[in-house]
Amino acid sequence: xxxxxxxxxxxxxxxxxxxxxxxxxxxxxxxxxxxxxxxxxxxxxxxxxxxxxxxxxxxxxxxxxxxxxxxxxxxxxxxxxxxxxxxxxxxxxxxxxxxxxxxxxxxxxxxxxxxxxxxxxxxxxxxxxxxxxxxxxxxxxxxxxxxxxxxxxxxxxxxxxxxxxxxxxxxxxxxxxxxxxxxxxxxxxxxxxxxxxxxxxxxxxxxxxxxxxxxxxxxxxxxxxxxxxxxxxxxxxxxxxxxxxxxxxxxxxxxxxxxxxxxxxxxxxxxxxxxxxxxxxxxxxxxxxxxxxxxxxxxxxxxxxxxxxxxxxxxxxxxxxxxxxxxxxxxxxxxxxxxxxxxxxxxxxxxxxxxxxxxxxxxxxxxxxxxxxxxxx
Amino acid sequence: xxxxxxxxxxxxxxxxxxxxxxxxxxxxxxxxxxxxxxxxxxxxxxxxxxxxxxxxxxxxxxxxxxxxxxxxxxxxxxxxxxxxxxxxxxxxxxxxxxxxxxxxxxxxxxxxxxxxxxxxxxxxxxxxxxxxxxxxxxxxxxxxxxxxxxxxxxxxxxxxxxxxxxxxxxxxxxxxxxxxxxxxxxxxxxxxxxxxxxxxxxxxxxxxxxxxxxxxxxxxxxxxxxxxxxxxxxxxxxxxxxxxxxxxxxxxxxxxxxxxxxxxxxxxxxxxxxxxxxxxxxxxxxxxxxxxxxxxxxxxxxxxxxxxxxxxxxxxxxxxxxxxxxxxxxxxxxxxxxxxxxxxxxxxxxxxxxxxxxxxxxxxxxxxxxxxxxxxxxxxxxxxxxxxxxxxxxxxxxxxxxxxxxxxxxxxxxxxxxxxxxxxxxxxxxxxxxxxxxxxxxxxxxxxxxxxxxxxxxxxxxxxxxxxxxxxxxxxxxxxxxxxxxxxxxxxxxxxxxxxxxxxxxxxxxxxxxxxxxxxxxxxxxxxxxxxxxxxxxxxxxxxxxxxxxxxxxxxxxxxxxxxxxxxxxxxxxxxxxxxxxxxxxxxxxxxxxxxxxxxxxxxxxxxxxxxxxxxxxxxx
Numbered sequence: 001x002x003x004x005x006x007x008x009x010x011x012x013x014x015x016x017x018x019x020x021x022x023x024x025x026x027x028x029x030x031x032x033x034x035x036x037x038x039x040x041x042x043x044x045x046x047x048x049x050x051x052x053x054x055x056x057x058x059x060x061x062x063x064x065x066x067x068x069x070x071x072x073x074x075x076x077x078x079x080x081x082x083x084x085x086x087x088x089x090x091x092x093x094x095x096x097x098x099x100x101x102x103x104x105x106x107x108x109x110x111x112x113x114x115x116x117x118x119x120x121x122x123x124x125x126x127x128x129x130x131x132x133x134x135x136x137x138x139x140x141x142x143x144x145x146x147x148x149x150x151x152x153x154x155x156x157x158x159x160x161x162x163x164x165x166x167x168x169x170x171x172x173x174x175x176x177x178x179x180x181x182x183x184x185x186x187x188x189x190x191x192x193x194x195x196x197x198x199x200x201x202x203x204x205x206x207x208x209x210x211x212x213x214x215x216x217x218x219x220x221x222x223x224x225x226x227x228x229x230x231x232x233x234x235x236x237x238x239x240x241x242x243x244x245x246x247x248x249x250x251x252x253x254x255x256x257x258x259x260x261x262x263x264x265x266x267x268x269x270x271x272x273x274x275x276x277x278x279x280x281x282x283x284x285x286x287x288x289x290x291x292x293x294x295x296x297x298x299x300x301x302x303x304x305x306x307x308x309x310x311x312x313x314x315x316x317x318x319x320x321x322x323x324x325x326x327x328x329x330x331x332x333x334x335x336x337x338x339x340x341x342x343x344x345x346x347x348x349x350x351x352x353x354x355x356x357x358x359x360x361x362x363x364x365x366x367x368x369x370x371x372x373x374x375x376x377x
Numbered sequence: 378x379x380x381x382x383x384x385x386x387x388x389x390x391x392x393x394x395x396x397x398x399x400x401x402x403x404x405x406x407x408x409x410x411x412x413x414x415x416x417x418x419x420x421x422x423x424x425x426x427x428x429x430x431x432x433x434x435x436x437x438x439x440x441x442x443x444x445x446x447x448x449x450x451x452x453x454x455x456x457x458x459x460x461x462x463x464x465x466x467x468x469x470x471x472x473x474x475x476x477x478x479x480x481x482x483x484x485x486x487x488x489x490x491x492x493x494x495x496x497x498x499x500x501x502x503x504x505x506x507x508x509x510x511x512x513x514x515x516x517x518x519x520x521x522x523x524x525x526x527x528x529x530x531x532x533x534x535x536x537x538x539x540x541x542x543x544x545x546x547x548x549x550x551x552x553x554x555x556x557x558x559x560x561x562x563x564x565x566x567x568x569x570x571x572x573x574x575x576x577x578x579x580x581x582x583x584x585x586x587x588x589x590x591x592x593x594x595x596x597x598x599x600x601x602x603x604x605x606x607x608x609x610x611x612x613x614x615x616x617x618x619x620x621x622x623x624x625x626x627x628x629x630x631x632x633x634x635x636x637x638x639x640x641x642x643x644x645x646x647x648x649x650x651x652x653x654x655x656x657x658x659x660x661x662x663x664x665x666x667x668x669x670x671x672x673x674x675x676x677x678x679x680x681x682x683x684x685x686x687x688x689x690x691x692x693x694x695x696x697x698x699x700x701x702x703x704x705x706x707x708x709x710x711x712x713x714x715x716x717x718x719x720x721x722x723x724x725x726x727x728x729x730x731x732x733x734x735x736x737x738x739x740x741x742x743x744x745x746x747x748x749x750x751x752x753x754x755x756x757x758x759x760x761x762x763x764x765x766x767x768x769x770x771x772x773x774x775x776x777x778x779x780x781x782x783x784x785x786x787x788x789x790x791x792x793x794x795x796x797x798x799x800x801x802x803x804x805x806x807x808x809x810x811x812x813x814x815x816x817x818x819x820x821x822x823x824x825x826x827x828x829x830x831x832x833x834x835x836x837x838x839x840x841x842x843x844x845x846x847x848x849x850x851x852x853x854x855x856x857x858x859x860x861x862x863x864x865x866x867x868x869x870x871x872x873x874x875x876x877x878x879x880x881x882x883x884x885x886x887x888x889x890x891x892x893x894x895x896x897x898x899x900x901x902x903x904x905x906x907x908x909x910x911x912x913x914x915x916x917x918x919x920x921x922x923x924x925x926x927x928x929x930x931x932x933x934x935x936x937x938x939x940x941x942x943x944x945x946x947x948x949x950x951x952x953x954x955x956x957x958x959x960x961x962x963x964x965x966x967x968x969x970x971x972x973x974x975x976x977x978x979x980x981x982x983x984x985x986x987x988x989x990x991x992x993x994x995x996x997x998x
Binding site for chain 1: 855856857858859861863886901904905907910
């Protein structure tokens with residue numbers, strides 16, 4: 001294998017691959033990137049057996065073939081090279097040579113035939129079931145951003161450790177996530193035609209974190225999200241990110257969505273967010289309780305940590321219900337407000353101090369956040 | 378002829394003797410207790426053939442007149458009790474009047490005695506049902522009893538005896554107990570002409586412990602005593618010597634309990650003793666100790682069993698309470714701070730690798746660093762008098778020390794950590810400085826004249842444990858209900874454990890409800906607790922209950938629960954990089970703990986090295 005590639009192009013492609021590469025894997029080959037040169041393109045591939053990425057890279061291939069090498073080391077070397085064209089060449093058995101100007105590096109390579117499949121596949125089961133949706137990268141990125149934070153980092157509740165994907169009869173795409181204490185739902189127009197063909201799928205956290213990285217700062221490129229059996233594949237331009245779906249059923253979340261939307265308070269996002277952020281300073285990891293005392297047109301937000309101190313913030317609110325005192329985990333409040341856009345008017349629907357609350361932005365009823373209150377003293 | 382008939386006196390005697398005299402050690406107990414009751418100052422015990430062949434107990438007590446001597450070997454003849462009412466006000470060890478008679482029923486006994494005031498002694502021979510022989514004899518003041526051929530007339534019982542060595546060991550154990558009960562009496566024990574111990578009269582219990590149990594056993598024992606208030610209130614006294622928490626056994630041997638100076642075996646007392654140590658001891662280990670309880674004679678019944686080794690308390694709860702709190706408060710006051718021992722440096726030891734290779738961890742930048750606010754400095758409730766004595770006060774002020782580091786080197790710590798944010802002073806004036814972290818395992822602290830090595834994981838567990846415990850005591854745990862509750866199933870035995878713990882779980886912030894059949898639902902947990910760990914917590918509680926490891930007192934249950942919860946809460950792990958602020962916060966909150974030196978599993982949280990110790994290693998002394 002021999003190819004010539006511009007430094008900036010290779011650096012960009014290697015950056016995208018980094019997140020997938022296993023840093024401390026028991027399988028050494030997983031810390032390598034697979035570099036394949038075929039006809040007019042070079043493709044970089046990496047996998048941790050759960051998610052995989054394949055990145056096309058503009059290059060001039062002089063000799064077809066494949067090599068592997070330590071992804072992190074290659075990235076660090078390329079980053080430091082001058083912005084010139086560089087040459088990647090397999091040199092003898094088990095080595096790859098990187099040269100640019102007067103710099104030459106020889107790095108160890110595994111046998112590329114031993115490299116695991118980039119796209120994780122589970123057996124050969126129902127390859128036929130394949131659905132896909134095309135939507136702007138910006139929208140998909142937003143949907144991931146607004147659900148991923150509420151998913152559970154706790155792997156013992158496996159079915160919650162990802163984001164649930166569902167096609168709506170309206171043709172919209174819906175994503176739902178929950179860690180058991182709160183739940184985020186977002187719907188966006190996707191023009192899905194064959195709604196009934198869509199399977200229920202849970203996308204894994206790690207895959208979505210990479211997807212978010214891929215979609216960040218995206219203007220309006222089109223992306224394609226496809227489900228084949230147990231695998232989801234996200235394509236954007238020259239990048240293909242695939243991930244193994246989480247097994248198991250997402251819990252029936254419909255029953256926790258409050259039906260009654262009678263009493264609610266409204267307030268500007270920034271005012272409430274900064275108040276809660278300040279109050280959280282006076283809480284500890286083991287007690288994040290924030291008390292909301294809602295009266296006529298006024299909401300008093302307070303914390304009281306016995307060995308630390310207490311704080312109170314007063315907000316002017318529109319109160320469309322009676323008086324109520326309710327406690328929440330403050331972190332659950334700030335996390336949702338952080339992913340919402342600036343300048344929004346927030347409506348918080350509350351029934352009583354023990355029933356779940358519903359948070360929505362007045363401008364965007366297609367995003368809902370349901371949060372369980374906390375018993376605090 | 379009637380099928381039911383009265384047994385002849387000899388058979389009755391043998392049956393009765395069987396209850397009192399089980400083995401040679403029982404003979405020793407009866408005889409030595411008689412000697413003690415006779416006011417002896419010197420007691421000499423000699424045995425041969427594991428006590429079966431011969432036992433000799435010689436004392437210099439008040440002796441007996443010929444008439445008394447004859448009566449003494451008869452059943453229910455005693456000088457210690459006159460009427461049944463006296464049974465409830467016993468101050469002597471014996472009272473049943475069975476001892477000598479029982480021995481005489483199953484062995485050949487020769488009793489020689491002289492009252493100090495009379496010129497001539499008397500010797501009584503008695504063996505089984507043979508007629509009693511009485512003759513005048515020359516004798517020193519006091520009584521000497523020789524017991525030969527134990528169980529000569531009851532072969533089945535003889536067949537059940539163990540080897541002479543084993544029987545002799547039981548005698549030794551019995552004598553140790555008796556010797557401990559009366560430090561003021563000299564007790565000599567000779568076994569097959571070999572002197573096992575000669576315990577000279579002692580003013581203190583410590584001296585006696587050393588004499589009979591050995592120096593190693595006696596070393597480092599901590600004195601314990603019931604608080605004066607508690608004693609005054611309950612009328613129950615407690616004092617003794619116990620092992621520090623880092624010394625323990627896997628059995629309950631090595632525990633000696635005395636109630637009104639009577640050696641007793643008591644499971645409740647033994648359990649309460651362990652309770653006093655609580656979480657300071659590792660699971661399944663038992664402390665050592667010699668403990669004396671003084672209980673009003675009318676509120677204790679020693680007449681439960683013929684051998685009087687068991688006792689019944691009228692108000693057992695109070696007795697146990699005094700014991701648990703006496704031990705615990707004494708341990709809390711004791712300085713349990715472990716001092717590291719430094720071996721002389723050995724040059725061959727160069728290959729000593731660090732226990733955990735940390736290269737891979739050091740590379741990863743994404744290790745979460747705990748929030749310093751997670752370690753709030755705990756204010757002590759002013760009401761608690763017991764805590765007015767912080768353990769730190771017990772850290773000896775070091776003698777003036779040659780400065781370790783030249784002044785200019787002090788501006789930054791050894792590991793390049795800026796000194797300022799890591800320096801603080803406790804109210805008692807002790808100054809602390811975080812030197813840095815070592816191997817992502819230990820926090821190094823410089824304290825006047827000493828270097829402390831703090832185990833970051835163990836100490837954080839201690840901090841969390843005490844916080845959880847406080848929540849449990851205040852019964853005000855915040856609860857985070859679940860939007861999507863977790864359902865799990867429990868075995869019937871585990872269900873009972875859950876019902877039992879329900880009250881405390883609720884106080885902590887858990888809400889676990891039956892969900893039909895074997896199913897239960899976790900509806901809420903404390904906010905810091907991972908909800909999905911709840912089923913495992915319940916199963917662990919049930920397991921401990923099934924194994925009989927959990928004890929029945931409320932306090933024990935609370936502590937057990939707190940330790941288990943603390944264990945599951947995300948704590949600072951070994952291999953985690955800490956910021957200077959986090960280290961300082963950790964050490965500060967550790968020092969505010971009730972028992973800062975031991976983690977909830979009984980392992981030390983920190984060790985100290987004195988500068989002198991270190992200087993010694995460099996031949997700088």
